[in-house]
Amino acid sequence: MQEDQTQIKRIRDGDIEAFEELIDKYKNKLFSFLVKMTCSRQDSEEILQEVFIRVFNNINKYDDRWMFSTWIYRIAINTYKSYMKKTKRLKTVPIDDVVINKGMTGEENPEKIYERNERQQEIITLINSLKDKQRVPLILKYVKDFSYAEISDILGISEEAAKMRVLRAKKNICEKYMERHRGDIQ
Amino acid sequence: MRSHLSIEDLDSFKEGNVTNREKEKIKLHLSECKQCREKYNIMLDLENYLKEEDYTDIYFTKRVVDSLNKNKHVKKSNKSIIKKYGILKPVFSAVLICTFVGASFYFGTKFDSFKRNPVSDPDNLQTIQATQQPAAEAVPSPAQSEITDFKWVVILYFPNPSAECVVPEHRVVSKAQDEKLEEVIFRELQKGPHEYGKEPIIPEGTRLLSSEVKDGICYLNLSREFVDNNPGGTAYETVLINSIVNSLTELPYIEKVQFLIEGEVREVYTHLVFDEPFERNESFIRTPENTPEAIEEKIRELGVEVLTAFKNKDMQSLSEHIHPDKGVRFSPYTYVEVEKDVVITTEEIKTLLDSDKVYFWGFYDGIGDPIELTFAKYLSEFVYDQDFLNADEVIYDVQFDRGNTINNVFEVYAGSHILEYHFKGTPEYDWMDWKSLKLVFEEKDGNWYLIGVVHDQWTI
Numbered sequence: 311m312q313e314d315q316t317q318i319k320r321i322r323d324g325d326i327e328a329f330e331e332l333i334d335k336y337k338n339k340l341f342s343f344l345v346k347m348t349c350s351r352q353d354s355e356e357i358l359q360e361v362f363i364r365v366f367n368n369i370n371k372y373d374d375r376w377m378f379s380t381w382i383y384r385i386a387i388n389t390y391k392s393y394m395k396k397t398k399r400l401k402t403v404p405i406d407d408v409v410i411n412k413g414m415t416g417e418e419n420p421e422k423i424y425e426r427n428e429r430q431q432e433i434i435t436l437i438n439s440l441k442d443k444q445r446v447p448l449i450l451k452y453v454k455d456f457s458y459a460e461i462s463d464i465l466g467i468s469e470e471a472a473k474m475r476v477l478r479a480k481k482n483i484c485e486k487y488m489e490r491h492r493g494d495i496q
Numbered sequence: 497m498r499s500h501l502s503i504e505d506l507d508s509f510k511e512g513n514v515t516n517r518e519k520e521k522i523k524l525h526l527s528e529c530k531q532c533r534e535k536y537n538i539m540l541d542l543e544n545y546l547k548e549e550d551y552t553d554i555y556f557t558k559r560v561v562d563s564l565n566k567n568k569h570v571k572k573s574n575k576s577i578i579k580k581y582g583i584l585k586p587v588f589s590a591v592l593i594c595t596f597v598g599a600s601f602y603f604g605t606k607f608d609s610f611k612r613n614p615v616s617d618p619d620n621l622q623t624i625q626a627t628q629q630p631a632a633e634a635v636p637s638p639a640q641s642e643i644t645d646f647k648w649v650v651i652l653y654f655p656n657p658s659a660e661c662v663v664p665e666h667r668v669v670s671k672a673q674d675e676k677l678e679e680v681i682f683r684e685l686q687k688g689p690h691e692y693g694k695e696p697i698i699p700e701g702t703r704l705l706s707s708e709v710k711d712g713i714c715y716l717n718l719s720r721e722f723v724d725n726n727p728g729g730t731a732y733e734t735v736l737i738n739s740i741v742n743s744l745t746e747l748p749y750i751e752k753v754q755f756l757i758e759g760e761v762r763e764v765y766t767h768l769v770f771d772e773p774f775e776r777n778e779s780f781i782r783t784p785e786n787t788p789e790a791i792e793e794k795i796r797e798l799g800v801e802v803l804t805a806f807k808n809k810d811m812q813s814l815s816e817h818i819h820p821d822k823g824v825r826f827s828p829y830t831y832v833e834v835e836k837d838v839v840i841t842t843e844e845i846k847t848l849l850d851s852d853k854v855y856f857w858g859f860y861d862g863i864g865d866p867i868e869l870t871f872a873k874y875l876s877e878f879v880y881d882q883d884f885l886n887a888d889e890v891i892y893d894v895q896f897d898r899g900n901t902i903n904n905v906f907e908v909y910a911g912s913h914i915l916e917y918h919f920k921g922t923p924e925y926d927w928m929d930w931k932s933l934k935l936v937f938e939e940k941d942g943n944w945y946l947i948g949v950v951h952d953q954w955t956i
Binding site: 321322323324326329330333334337338339341342345346350351352353354355356358359360362363366367368369370371373376384388391393395396397429430433434437448449451452453455463466467477480481483484487488491 | 502503504507531534535538539541542543545546547548549550551552553556557559560561563564565566568569658660728729730731734891894895896897902903904906910911
């Protein structure tokens with residue numbers, strides 16, 4: 311946290327290298343977050359670029375009393391929202407293959423891989439079917455391993471509300487999945 | 497068998513937040529109950545999926561840094577140099593504008609009058625066209641082709657450097673007698689923008705196979721390359737379509753554009769729905785008046801005017817800033833109650849200061865008593881209760897969640913611009929005596945109006 315503050319001071323003084331370091335430090339986590347939000351690497355990259363531009367342009371408005379990491383996620387969420395609004399994306403988003411076909415190990419047989427991808431695909435669809443109110447805290451919780459206190463800071467809700475929303479999100483997903491597979495699981 | 501395990505149970509079990517006894521019980525249950533085991537597995541799969549890391553490409557950082565306005569934050573010692581540049585910029589643009597105004601003076605007036613007379617049949621345009629010829633010599637044409645019969649000033653829209661909007665470019669073009677104007681526009685778009693020296697936006701190799709205008713809809717029949725060589729990305733597509741459609745709908749007889757690929761209607765481009773005609777999208781166009789910087793400046797000016805009116809209780813001036821259709825909503829705390837908060841119209845506000853009418857504005861934080869006040873009382877208690885004109889900070893469009901109250905201002909007023917006047921408070925009260933007043937502005941017909949006044953202070 312102290313490191314962030316020194317970096318921010320340097321950026322405010324016009325040190326571009328400090329900003330580069332800041333990008334490198336945050337980009338992959340933020341990118342993972344956005345990929346989970348949009349299911350598209352392309353969109354995520356565009357949003358992320360905009361996030362850093364906003365951070366750079368507004369760095370003077372950042373209040374040192376807050377944690378920088380929560381501030382930047384707040385910007386990311388706002389940028390995501392305005393991006394979705396701007397591109398007027400109401401139709402369902404096709405999920406990038408890149409998002410799914412990862413994490414395969416050579417040991418598994420093709421049938422298993424197929425099964426696993428199917429399952430993941432389904433989980434992704436269920437995540438997307440959640441309302442943002444639950445979806446955003448859920449993704450924040452596991453992508454960055456944020457504490458409920460941090461999530462409450464980012465979303466401006468109480469810590470209890472953050473915890474409850476994450477739990478409800480999980481419950482929703484599990485229940486819907488079970489519902490769909492009622493026949494398979496006896 | 498006992499009842500099934502809840503998600504809460506499983507979550508605590510996974511996080512290790514259970515006693516040893518409970519842990520054993522859950523374990524036992526999981527080994528016996530297939531349903532709960534499945535539930536637990538889904539939960540684990542879900543978490544594992546979310547934890548998977550994704551990586552940006554290696555050029556990402558460089559791309560971002562390249563697109564920054566690096567003079568935004570400058571060391572104090574460098575400022576004088578920047579200032580010198582600062583003076584040069586307007587001079588340079590003034591010269592450009594003069595050149596342009598000179599060049600387009602002749603055409604401009606003609607083109608405007610042509611635009612004001614909607615012509616439904618493109619053939620009728622031929623007559624207007626001929627009158628434009630004399631001016632041709634006065635302007636150095638950027639496209640000196642063999643066809644010098646007719647000169648036109650067309651407005652083309654190209655993406656700005658960060659490709660989030662399109663900016664107009666006026667261009668003098670040549671047109672052969674048998675050529676259609678929409679074809680000329682498409683051809684010019686393919687050449688790309690002059691100003692930024694950037695790559696053309698239309699996918700490489702695209703050919704315009706034919707075009708036809710029927711009932712205000714321009715059917716633009718393009719070759720396969722328009723799809724095949726599309727580099728991808730929703731943002732790219734959006735800006736590309738806006739570039740073409742906005743340029744073509746500058747023509748008075750075109751209202752919408754329907755794209756055809758090799759003569760066929762295509763369902764989706766690669767992201768966008770493509771089987772319906774596109775309409776002109778004004779909100780995607782950026783002119784010098786609607787750059788984010790210009791809007792911010794405008795909103796900040798308006799903020800001062802509104803605050804001054806509040807301070808001086810000048811309801812006449814205030815009424816001019818209030819949204820003519822929506823009125824203005826007053827929220828005593830930062831959680832905006834869309835249905836419950838008091839909304840006052842432009843007309844009402846003019847005389848409200850002297851009115852005895854008591855409104856119900858919400859509930860006092862903490863004690864929970866209803867806030868029942870006349871407008872005048874509310875103003876002094878929940879609007880201008882501090883000298884916000886001299887606030888410690890004036891924050892534009894950045895959300896800060898300061899107290900315990902949920903700040904839903906940005907959610908409720910999405911698409912608006914928000915100014916926050918903020919007093920930081922004093923160390924004496926451990927900074928808890930901070931106060932904020934937020935003014936929310938919304939656009940209507942190119943003007944910005946006040947639609948929300950949100951008061952904020954430390955709440956329990």
